Amino acid sequence: MKKVKFIFFVFISAIFIAGGIFAGFAIAFTVAETPEFSLPVHDLDEVIGVQVFHDNRSTQLHIGFDFKLDNDTEIFAPISGKVTNVKKHQMSNGYWLIDVNIKINVKWTIFIAFEPWTT
Incomplete structure (x- = not known):
């Protein structure tokens, strides 16, 4: 029974970690605005x-x-x-x-x- 609980704990932990990483990337991509470029000269x-x-x-x-x-x-x-x-x-x-x-x-x-x- 301990082995099943341990596997369940590892599985749930992996889901939470993956969800946190995915959420971080999703927020970063949403916040990243489309940039405005200019020509690389002064005039x-x-x-x-x-x-x-x-x-x-x-x-x-x-x-x-x-x-x-x-x-x-x-x-x-x-x-x-x-x-x-x-x-x-x-x-x-x-x-x-x-x-x-x-x-x-x-x-x-x-x-x-x-x-x-x-x-």
């Missing part, structure tokens, strides 16, 4: 070109915009958040591609790629 006049790119031959969907900036343009994060990852990839032409992930809240992360051919 819109610094953007000297914009293009949307999608290559139909590619299996990867490109859902971003490419902004052309002068080489000396100061850029900054388009929204407050925590930088969670920075990756550098060497391109075949000797240039570097830099990827940055910024975590905004529990629901949203933004990905920015700095591409050398857009300068």
Whole structure:
């Protein structure tokens, strides 16, 4: 009988713990608002070109915009958040591609790629 009570206690405890974790995530996702982004430049006049790119031959969907900036343009994060990852990839032409992930809240992360051919 003790073994059955112990198993029942463990089972009920697991349900309460799982429920608490689920409720915490549910509250966090409900509170996390949809963020508002801005361009990563101080003045819109610094953007000297914009293009949307999608290559139909590619299996990867490109859902971003490419902004052309002068080489000396100061850029900054388009929204407050925590930088969670920075990756550098060497391109075949000797240039570097830099990827940055910024975590905004529990629901949203933004990905920015700095591409050398857009300068």
